[in-house]
Amino acid sequence: MDYGLYIVTDEILAPGCSHIQIARESLAGGANIIQLRDKRRGGAELYIIAKEIRSLCNEYSAGFIVNDRLDIALLTGADGVHLGQDDIPVSAVRTLAPRPFIIGISVGSVEEAILAEKGGADYLGVGPVYPTETKKDAGPAVGPSLIRKIREKTKIPIVAIGGINLSNTRDVIDAGADGIAVISAVICSPDIKIASRKFVQLLSGKPSVV
Ligand SMILES: Cc1ncc(COP(=O)(O)OP(=O)(O)O)c(N)n1
Ligand SMILES: Cc1nc(C(=O)O)sc1CCOP(=O)(O)O
Ligand SMILES: [Mg+2]
Numbered sequence: 001m002d003y004g005l006y007i008v009t010d011e012i013l014a015p016g017c018s019h020i021q022i023a024r025e026s027l028a029g030g031a032n033i034i035q036l037r038d039k040r041r042g043g044a045e046l047y048i049i050a051k052e053i054r055s056l057c058n059e060y061s062a063g064f065i066v067n068d069r070l071d072i073a074l075l076t077g078a079d080g081v082h083l084g085q086d087d088i089p090v091s092a093v094r095t096l097a098p099r100p101f102i103i104g105i106s107v108g109s110v111e112e113a114i115l116a117e118k119g120g121a122d123y124l125g126v127g128p129v130y131p132t133e134t135k136k137d138a139g140p141a142v143g144p145s146l147i148r149k150i151r152e153k154t155k156i157p158i159v160a161i162g163g164i165n166l167s168n169t170r171d172v173i174d175a176g177a178d179g180i181a182v183i184s185a186v187i188c189s190p191d192i193k194i195a196s197r198k199f200v201q202l203l204s205g206k207p208s209v210v
Pocket of ligand 1: 006008035037067068082083084085104105106124125126127135159161181
């Protein structure tokens with residue numbers, strides 16, 4: 001899985017723009033992974049949305065991850081689920097979802113990262129790297145130095161999240177992140193496709209032409 005540009009959907013930050021529209025525009029701009037993240041909708045609606053995003057991701061050969069909802073991920077053929085520290089333990093999820101199903105875990109310390117890797121996680125969501133308004137309970141920013149420390153102690157891919165923008169992307173990649181998970185810097189921009197493309201170009205080392 002290429003973790004490069006990992007877009008997390010959020011309809012609250014983008015009034016009038018649905019998860020599906022966010023996914024479609026981000027994919028057209030070159031996003032590698034879409035994570036469906038919705039704390040409000042029930043399973044019936046999420047199931048329909050997730051199925052649609054699954055097929056969009058297939059069109060672009062991109063990965064599809066569902067936040068929190070293992071049931072929705074499994075039922076819609078998602079590539080994986082993203083879990084927080086308080087969610088079902090990875091060892092339990094594995095009994096229902098063997099590899100190649102991907103399990104991503106949020107971590108905010110070296111200790112959590114080591115435990116997540118030992119427990120069988122496939123990647124680590126490290127954050128919040130920078131201050132963010134998007135997730136109020138994310139805790140204090142850990143900075144790129146934590147990515148460097150986690151890189152030294154673990155082997156599985158690291159996805160940096162929290163306050164990632166075009167100006168700090170280089171720093172988190174240089175610190176050892178395999179990808180960046182972005183919400184507001186893409187979703188709150190006037191054009192999601194163009195914003196995604198700028199990140200992709202930055203990650204590929206090419207100068208931005210848009
Ligand atoms: C890639 C990635 N990393 C971290 C998170 C945060 O997940 P979690 O801690 O479960 O918090 P919520 O997103 O559920 O509020 C993530 N979603 N994606
Ligand atoms: C969903 C999420 N998880 C975080 C964590 O630290 O685990 S920070 C975060 C929000 C990221 O949004 P933005 O790109 O707008 O800062
Ligand atoms: Mg969660």
